[in-house]
Amino acid sequence: MKRRSTARKLPFLTTGSIDSTLASVIVMLSVFGAVMVYSGSVLVAVRQGNEPTYYFIRQLIWVIAGLAIAYVLSKIDYHFLAKYSLQAIILSIFLLIAVLILNHDQAIKRWIDLGAFDLQPSELTKLAFVFFLSSWLAKQKERTQKGIKAFKEHFYKEMLPFLLWLGAISILIIMQPDLDTTLIIAITAFIVYFISGNDNVHLLGSTIILIGSAIVGSIATTLASYRIDRLATFFDFWKNGFILDPFGNGYQMRQILVAVASGGLFGVGFGESRQKFHYLGDTAFSDTIFAIFAEEFGFIGIVVMVSIFLFIMIKGYKIAKAAPDKLGFLLAVSITTWITLQAFLHIGANVALIPINGNTLPFMSYGGSSTVVNLAAIGVLLNISAQATGNKRNTTIERVRSRKN
Secondary structure (H helix, E strand, C coil), rough: CCCCCCCHHHCCECCCCCCCHHHHHHHHHHHHHHHHHHHHHHHCCCCCCCCCHHHHHHHHHHHHHHHHHHHHHHEEEEEHHHHHHHCCCCCCCCHHHHHHHCCCCCCCCCHHHHCCCCCCHHHHHHHHHHHHCCCCCCCCCCCCCCCHHHHHHHHHHHHHHHHHHHHHHHHHCCCCCHHHHHHHHEEEEEEEHCCCCHHHHHHHHHHHHHHHHHHHHHHHHCCCCCHHHHHHHHHHHHHHCCCCCCCCCCCHHHHHHHHHHCCCCCCCCCCCCCCCCCHHHHCCCCCHHHHHHHHHHHHHHHHHHHHHHHHHHHHHHHHHCCCCHHHHHHHHHCCCCCCHHHHHHHHHHHCCCCCCCCCCCCCCCCCCCHHHHHHHHHHHHHHHHHHHHHHHHHHHHHHHHHHCC
């Protein structure tokens, strides 16, 4: 007697094949990222009294854990996960509040110390919020009203709830303070909100949200003096062609540019970066890891790395286009936007195209929470791709059967 497959016993599992090309690129990028963490963290580890491989081993553990979770999520139907999106976002908000309370006496309140590792709630919030937002917007029905009544309906059923959820999450993350993560979540959320509708009322509401968010974002940027200094340094550099205060406010930017320029065409070689010694210090394997990569692998390496993230972006949006339903479409767009936006904000800051920010480079920078969450998001993206492939295959089989009959 034949046993039924596990997939049949567990209806929330997906049997379609995943996108092996995207999966392979993510695996290779994550492993290489751990190697770059080793290159950038050796001095810091030794200075702290640890083994030279201390941060490398920790990052490798996170990569392995993240890949395992990504594999599991690539097999679980994203519709099943979406059922728990409300509970996930409520848990995330609870953790965002908890991190503020537990670190009330600290200037920076971004991590919860769990002993073996530090949990960063804002990273978990990224995935929880895109799931919640996509699930909620996918259920919105077509408008039945017209004119002012239609806008009122849109305001109370869509605009106001969206702004309340986004506002609550943004305020809690800004209080940590972490404006960079807030911007990524806000921009991603707005894009998903914008593409979820297709009428003039939704367009008007999206425009109002965009203008209001831009004003609030500009005000938030000026609330901290160090952000103003970063902006002033950036604009002075592009206006004058050099950094006016290279040993003060412009120190980090100068060292980043020295690292990138030192790489030349082919780089100085793996592990041979000089800027990771003292000059970029503790950020050489996190916020400025791309600058170290550029120094060691040169312009050719930069082109390859940027091309990889462009590939991820194109692949992600193709998966969104082929998604079997609106939920899959919105999820794929939100995950792809968040990851590639964060990547290009990091790269842009590390080559002085935009002001310096605290964004890490996905799959490359050191960090347990960010590494695991980014890989988990890729797992969901792969599941959407697998379901699209499975539906296409089933449609083809049905057509063949109908022709035979």
